[in-house]
Amino acid sequence: MRNDGPMTAPEGARPASRPRWIRITAVLAVLALVLGAAAAVGGWLLVDPPGGPGDEVTVTIPSGASVAGIGSQLEAAGVVPNAFAFRMYARITGAGPFQAGEYRIAADAGVPGAIRTLEAGPRQRYQRLALPPGMTIAMIAAQVGELPGRSAERFLAVVASGAVRSRFQPEGITSLEGLTWPDTYYVTAEEDETVILRRIVDRYDAEVVRLGIPQAARARGESVYTATIVASLIQGEAGVERDRPLISGVIANRLARDMPLQIDATLLYARGDRGPLTDADFERPGPYNTYRVGGLPPTPIMTVSAASLNAAVAPAAVPYLYYVLWDEDGGHRFAQTYAEHLANIDDARRRGIL
Numbered sequence: 001m002r003n004d005g006p007m008t009a010p011e012g013a014r015p016a017s018r019p020r021w022i023r024i025t026a027v028l029a030v031l032a033l034v035l036g037a038a039a040a041v042g043g044w045l046l047v048d049p050p051g052g053p054g055d056e057v058t059v060t061i062p063s064g065a066s067v068a069g070i071g072s073q074l075e076a077a078g079v080v081p082n083a084f085a086f087r088m089y090a091r092i093t094g095a096g097p098f099q100a101g102e103y104r105i106a107a108d109a110g111v112p113g114a115i116r117t118l119e120a121g122p123r124q125r126y127q128r129l130a131l132p133p134g135m136t137i138a139m140i141a142a143q144v145g146e147l148p149g150r151s152a153e154r155f156l157a158v159v160a161s162g163a164v165r166s167r168f169q170p171e172g173i174t175s176l177e178g179l180t181w182p183d184t185y186y187v188t189a190e191e192d193e194t195v196i197l198r199r200i201v202d203r204y205d206a207e208v209v210r211l212g213i214p215q216a217a218r219a220r221g222e223s224v225y226t227a228t229i230v231a232s233l234i235q236g237e238a239g240v241e242r243d244r245p246l247i248s249g250v251i252a253n254r255l256a257r258d259m260p261l262q263i264d265a266t267l268l269y270a271r272g273d274r275g276p277l278t279d280a281d282f283e284r285p286g287p288y289n290t291y292r293v294g295g296l297p298p299t300p301i302m303t304v305s306a307a308s309l310n311a312a313v314a315p316a317a318v319p320y321l322y323y324v325l326w327d328e329d330g331g332h333r334f335a336q337t338y339a340e341h342l343a344n345i346d347d348a349r350r351r352g353i354l
Contacts, residue, residue: 054078054107061118063100063126063186067091070098070118078107079114088109100186101125126186131200133182133305134235136269140180141304144196147187155193164197167205168214168224178232178300181207211306216313231312232300236265239330243323244307246334248315250323259321261290269301324348 017028025345057077061070067090071083080086089111090096101122103246105114127147131140145152158164159176166179181203208214208224217227230251238244267281268274270288282289286296289294318334322341326333326348333348335341348354 014130016230056104056106059100059103059105061103061122062130063184065098065100066097067096069155069309070096074105074114077105079105079109080111081108085105086114090115095119097260101123102188109274126188129185129187129196129351131180131185131303133308134302135182136302137177137180138272140200149189150193150196155197158194158197163194164201166201168208168228170223170225173225174322175299176201178228178303179204180303182303182305207306208309211309213309213313220313222313226296227309227312228304229296229300231304231308233261233265233296234311235302235304235308236268237263237332238308238311239325239332240327241307243330243332244311245258245314245316246318246320247323247332249318250320250334252315253319253321257321258294260292260294261296263290266267266297266301269297328353 048191057079059073059077060081061073063081065073067198068083068087071080071086071090075083076087093115095115095118096313097122098118103117103122105117109117129143129147131143135143137156141152141155141159144150144155151183155322160174162174164176166176169176169179174196180197180200183200183203185196185199187199191199208228213227214224217224220227230248231252234244234247237247249259267277267284267290268335270284270286271281282291287293290297299333317329319336320334322335322338322344324335324341324344325331326344333344345354
């Protein structure tokens with residue numbers, strides 16, 4: 001029935017409600033705002049925690065450390081609450097890279113405070129000391145002498161004094177040749193020649209243990225020192241990694257047959273420099289002339305790599321007694337007989353390798 005008059009709801013009736021989806025959308029919007037605000041607050045707490053800074057802590061940033069690595073250091077030291085937040089904040093603000101060195105930063109400094117301290121630069125800067133494998137003590141001394149305030153002569157005096165010794169240095173052996181570890185070291189201005197020497201000798205001791213050389217040498221009836229002497233010969237002779245265990249095998253075979261080792265690197269060590277050998281080098285008397293004296297030299301002749309040490313205690317089971325430089329990349333050709341060796345020498349000369 002038609003009714004043109006105004007319509008009113010019956011007494012006690014409720015107004016028509018809004019559609020359900022509108023109400024749900026409104027609730028979700030409010031919830032999103034609340035959660036977003038909470039997330040923002042929580043995220044900022046990961047950047048800058050509440051409360052004042054704590055006591056200062058020392059954080060040492062190594063050379064080449066990434067921003068992510070620095071963030072992990074700062075989190076571990078209690079400087080920032082979260083390493084990821086440090087990395088993200090540094091990326092957004094364009095902070096870094098940061099200098100290596102020693103920093104004093106307040107605990108709970110937060111990300112902005114930590115970055116301000118890092119950008120101001122370290123309170124203690126490092127000096128770089130590069131010591132690759134194959135160096136003699138004299139070469140190491142020359143490198144130390146290049147550092148500001150250091151002297152090669154003082155370094156050698158400390159070496160000669162016996163104030164620093166390796167735990168694997170036999171009684172009666174005063175030389176530290178070969179008993180330092182090759183690596184790049186970062187030293188502070190306060191570290192003098194004695195401290196530097198102790199660091200590189202202690203590092204040798206630690207690496208030898210880490211590599212398991214004492215056990216491997218003992219299984220062969222040898223000492224770590226003997227293994228290091230052999231490793232130094234391998235280091236001086238091998239030009240490529242694949243040759244190290246083979247050269248070690250040749251050394252082992254010659255020692256077993258009481259043959260002179262005939263290691264050219266020992267002649268260079270006796271001469272005290274690097275370069276082409278002369279007839280005088282082969283005739284020079286002394287314990288390092290392995291063409292004239294049988295057995296191993298009395299000391300290592302240079303610093304060794306982990307690969308050379310491993311090869312020294314695990315020589316390849318090969319029948320070879322000779323080798324000669326064969327490839328332009330430093331590889332050698334090995335032979336079982338002297339006739340084969342002479343043929344290899346002729347071939348290498350014909351190809352201009354020798």
